[in-house]
Amino acid sequence: MCGALRASDAGKKVILMGWVNRRRDLGALIFVDVRDRSGVTQVVFSGERNSAVHEKAELLRNEFVIAVIGTVKLRDADTINKNIPTGEIELVADELRILNEAKHPPFLPSDTSLANEEMRLKYRYIDLRRDAMQFNIELRHKVALAIRDYLASQGFFEIETPFMTRSTPEGARDYLVPSRVQPGAFYALPQSPQLFKQILMISGFDKYFQIVRCFRDEDLRADRQPEFTQIDLEMSYPQPERVWETVEGFLTAAFKAAGHDIKTPFTRMDFDDAIRQYGIDKPDLRLPAFTEVRDCFSPADLEQLAINKDLPVIAVRMPGVGELSRKERDDLKPMFISKGGARIFEDFKRIENKFAEAGAKIRQKSGAGPDDLIVLVVGSAQSGKDDHPAQKRKVTPAELAIYASAGLMRVALGQKYAAKHGLFKRGDFRFLWVTNFPMFEYDEGDKRWVAAHHPFTSPHDEDMDKLESDPAMVRALAYDVVLNGTELGSGSIRIHRQDIQRKIFHALGMTEEEAKSRFGFFLEALEYGTPPHGGIALGLDRIVMILAGADSLREVIPFPKTAAAKDLMVDAPTPVTDAQLRDLGIAVAKKP
């Protein structure tokens, strides 16, 4: 391989095959860097030594595929290249074969500046030749392999489940596959193998895993692709802690494979605490938690500032970021997303000038040094009263609006300033289990309760009696694993009793008939001796993205989709022929 040869190989006769990475033509002496996925080696073509081969080497151009036979030569001390691992040697060519020529590529793998994404995705095969992409894809392979090895060593079986399955119109939108033999009927691509893995528990495969593609027809983000890979697992008879240990085990192996040692067990945090301290259910622990500073203001202060005295007053602190300039503060305002009338005070200096005592107290309580940035998020004076169905929760909807707004501000500030001020250090991995999620969320549009995780999640034993009477207060045996503000995975202990599963469907507003038509097969399966079981699924792409230090999943997925869910290389999706549609019994209402 092109990255393999070392000083100890000097004198050997070898053959190297690869791409022309760069050529340096000095006349009677031509240097060519040959590249494959392992690295580059300098090949020397000398006119003096072999004029026929040298003449052929003059034809070489970027990205030609060549084979070179030659002798490994130790370089003279003054010509050693310390920048590459093979820099102590070079290959003196005796024979050259051009295996294939190449058109001038739109961009070169060796280019120092990166082509734009449109170009990279259209010519993905060239983009993938770049060192960075080769590294990321290798990393992905190593991580997946380490996870497989670990889970297999713990007695898990990898078992495949169908891609062509049935639509369950709850949650994300399904990708549909029309059936030819059953015109008008559709398969759905799985959003997750959820019910199949639960049925595998009923089938006696008590430890299952699968590194599996999942599909969701929703709009994309930098960290969301319509098809993505999950590390999906399920086990019988577990306490949540057993699932967590398993995840901590395979993540330790995966991060080790990427060269990082991580500490287990991970921090654990109640959902309510996450909201109150970070305003989000996936807190980034690299940045400090909120400080509640309402009591730092006198009632008169609150009135004068038109701050709601019944709602939290949140100080968001960014260490070392310092006072913002006027322009920076102006830039901040559009970044603030107000939920439920929350307000922002981005100019803390002004608070300190006008309300010196409160300002000092806030600095002290939040532990803010003189170099720290403080932004306050408060409720407006008129907000606060509501009769929301979730009013009785520990964190009421009105409070949640303040926390959530502050949480979004905290994340936005982190993204904008923390990297610049060294708060995000490479290799700083803050894992976290968020637990005790509420079972239900209230859908304001549909005016009904929906499952916060999914409808197969078991409620807490002690909350079972509140399913009908007080759904807002029911906690779920659900847990998320979070890393540096990214949700890596989500899981739960499942319902294994048919009567409870029925109750949940009912609480979600499903009639008996609906439940039966959508999930009848599953309710029936539950009746045939279902062991207690639970599991989790983690996003492989996101794990690799974080390990690669990338900002987008596209950097770790070989053939990703654009924001409009298109594949620019193969140009998908496309219209299909009328004959195909006829076969499927489908008519397209609006042709492009």
Added chain:
RNA sequence: GGGGACGUAGUUCAGUUGGUUAGAACGCUGCCCUGUCACGGCAGAGGCCGCGGGUUCGAGUCCCGUCGUCCCCGCCA
């Protein structure tokens, strides 16, 4: 569905207040060069300024629309 950014040579970008022939770097082509390694030197080719309208004596530059890529909100059990 909504908001924002961007679109100029093969590529990455610059292009002033609307004003003469649209520039640079890399890449490409040719010539020169025996120790380069982001080689160097000389010469050269390469432009529907995304597309369509409009304003103007005059548009890469201003306006409207449209397409594409990216980021975000909604959405993502």
